Amino acid sequence: MKRIAVLTSGGDAPGMNAAIRAVVRTGIDRGWDVYGVHHGYKGLMTGDFHLLGARDVGGIIQLGGTVLGSARAPEFKTADGRREALRELNQRGIEALVVIGGNGSQTGAYELHQLGFPVVGIGSTIDNDLFGADITIGVDTALNIALEAIDRLKVTASSHQRAFLVETMGRNSGYLALMAGIAGGAEAVVLPEFKTEPELLADEIRQAYERGKAHAIIVVAEGASLDANELAHYFAEHEEKLGFSLRVTQLGHVQRGGMPGAFDRTLATRLGAKAVACLDAGDSGVIAVQRAGEITTVTHEDAVGKPKPLDAELYELARVLAK
Numbered sequence: 513m514k515r516i517a518v519l520t521s522g523g524d525a526p527g528m529n530a531a532i533r534a535v536v537r538t539g540i541d542r543g544w545d546v547y548g549v550h551h552g553y554k555g556l557m558t559g560d561f562h563l564l565g566a567r568d569v570g571g572i573i574q575l576g577g578t579v580l581g582s583a584r585a586p587e588f589k590t591a592d593g594r595r596e597a598l599r600e601l602n603q604r605g606i607e608a609l610v611v612i613g614g615n616g617s618q619t620g621a622y623e624l625h626q627l628g629f630p631v632v633g634i635g636s637t638i639d640n641d642l643f644g645a646d647i648t649i650g651v652d653t654a655l656n657i658a659l660e661a662i663d664r665l666k667v668t669a670s671s672h673q674r675a676f677l678v679e680t681m682g683r684n685s686g687y688l689a690l691m692a693g694i695a696g697g698a699e700a701v702v703l704p705e706f707k708t709e710p711e712l713l714a715d716e717i718r719q720a721y722e723r724g725k726a727h728a729i730i731v732v733a734e735g736a737s738l739d740a741n742e743l744a745h746y747f748a749e750h751e752e753k754l755g756f757s758l759r760v761t762q763l764g765h766v767q768r769g770g771m772p773g774a775f776d777r778t779l780a781t782r783l784g785a786k787a788v789a790c791l792d793a794g795d796s797g798v799i800a801v802q803r804a805g806e807i808t809t810v811t812h813e814d815a816v817g818k819p820k821p822l823d824a825e826l827y828e829l830a831r832v833l834a835k
C-alpha cells in the first residue's frame with residue numbers, strides 16, 4: 513500500500529477530526545501518502561483531493577465538525593456517480609479509501625467495495641444507529657449537549673411550573689432521546705421504537721403534576737411517530753389534561769456542533785488507527801467500530817441498512833425512574 517484517501521460523509525459528528533488525524537498520522541507512520549477528500553462523496557466525484565501531511569492535521573483533535581467538510585451527495589447513489597469517483601481515485605493511483613460516517617455513508621462505502629475498490633469505514637454518527645457498533649463517534653458529545661440543555665430547561669421549567677417538550681435529533685433512532693431522558697431525569701420519553709398514546713402521556717404528566725412535581729420534561733426523539741410539534745398541538749387542544757403549561761424546545765443541530773469530549777476523541781483516535789491497520793492487513797468491506805468494549809470491525813454486508821434495536825429494558829427503566 514502506498515497511497516490512501518480519507519473522507520467524511522453525512523451529518524458531521526464531534527470527533528470526526530480526531531479520526532481524520534489518526535488516519536493521516538498512522539498512515540504516514542507506515543510510509544503511505546494520505547489524501548483528504550473534501551466534501552465527502554461529492555468531492556470524490558469531482559476530484560477535490562489534497563495530500564495531507566502530519567502538520568495539516570495538527571490542532572484539530574479538539575474541533576467539532578470536520579475540517580474536510582461533509583455533504584449529502586445523492587449523485588453518488590447513481591452508477592455514473594460511482595464511476596466518476598472510481599475514475600478520480602484511479603487517476604491518482606489511490607489504492608484504498610477510508611469513509612468516516614454513519615449508515616448512509618457506509619452504504620456508499622459498501623457499493624465501492626462491491627465494485628472491487630478497497631474501502632474501510634469508521635462508524636461515526638450522533639444517531640448511534642449503526643448495527644454492530646455499541647457507540648459511534650459523536651454520540652457521547654451530542655448526548656452531553658442535550659443533557660446540558662435539559663438541565664437548563666429544568667431550571668426555568670421549575671420556576672414556572674411548566675412542562676417542556678424537548679426534541680432531540682437521531683433520525684429514526686430513539687437512542688439519544690432515551691439516554692438523554694434517563695441521564696436528565698425526564699418525566700417521559702417518546703421514541704420511534706415504542707408506541708406512545710398521547711392520552712396516556714398526558715395522564716402521566718398530569719399525575720406528575722398532582723404528585724407535586726415542579727416541572728415535567730418530556731424528551732421526544734425527532735423520529736417518533738408523534739413529533740414534538742404534533743404533541744404540542746395535541747396538548748394545546750387538551751390543555752386541561754396536563755396540569756402544567758407547556759413550552760417546546762427543538763435542540764436540532766446544536767447537538768452536532770460541540771467540541772468533542774474525551775470519550776469521542778479517544779474513540780475516534782482508536783477507530784482511525786484501527787481502520788488503517790485493517791487496510792494494512794488487506795481488509796476491505798469492514799467498518800471499524802467499538803463493540804463490547806473492544807475496538808473491532810463489523811462487515812458492511814452485516815451492518816448497512818440493518819435496524820439497530822433499542823434496549824427495551826432501558827425504556828422501561830426510564831419509565832420507572834420518572835416516578
Ligand code: F6P
Pocket residue numbers: 522523584614637638639681682683734768
Ligand atoms: O444523521 C445525523 C443527523 O443529525 C440526524 O440526527 C438528523 O435527522 C439529520 O442528520 C439532519 O440532517 P441535516 O444536517 O442534513 O439537516
